[in-house]
Amino acid sequence: MSNNNIVPGFNDEKDDSLRINLEKVPEVENCLTIYLIGYIDTYNSSFFQKRIARVVEAGYVNLIFNCASLNYVSSTGIGSFTAFLKMVKPKGGDVVLLEIQPKVYEVFQLLGFSQFFNIKDSMGDAVNFFKNGTQVEESVFPKIFSCPVCSKRLKATRSGRFRCSECKSILAIDQQGAVFLG
Incomplete structure (x- = not known):
């Protein structure tokens, strides 16, 4: 088409x-x-x-x-x-x-x-x-969590990848709110 x-x-x-x-x-x-x-x-x-x-x-x-x-x-x-x-x-x-x-x-x-x-x-x-x-x-977001590298308190409004504002580590959050490096 x-x-x-x-x-x-x-x-x-x-x-x-x-x-x-x-x-x-x-x-x-x-x-x-x-x-x-x-x-x-x-x-x-x-x-x-x-x-x-x-x-x-x-x-x-x-x-x-x-x-x-x-x-x-x-x-x-x-x-x-x-x-x-x-x-x-x-x-x-x-x-x-x-x-x-x-x-x-x-x-x-x-x-x-x-x-x-x-x-x-x-x-x-x-x-x-x-x-x-x-x-x-x-149902999961917004989510408050601690950066797994520097422990800075962060807020995620949705799943995806982003950078910690403190230590600049790249973090990922899945749709269930689990936090990973990467």
């Missing part, structure tokens, strides 16, 4: 540095997988934001960004993902980032954004998140 069949006019504008393919996710209401091929930087982030705004205007508020073929994201590109989260949250939607390459994930982590996004390793995990993941998280 072509992008224009899913979101009318989606392919009206193109950018050679970033190709975007859309695919409906039948198991989840108002959900699309958005395949990103190329890179996102200062020069094409406006194009990227316009295309995704069109997706949200078409009623798709549960967005799975497949980043397997995304080989670079600048801080401006990460700002775009944050804007999408702000677009869909008030409409009851959410954003999942899928199959992020290590060098791209590192940018999210260095800028402190990895904790704001739902980052999943497989399509099954992403679909399960939309089907029932949000209810699980709400």
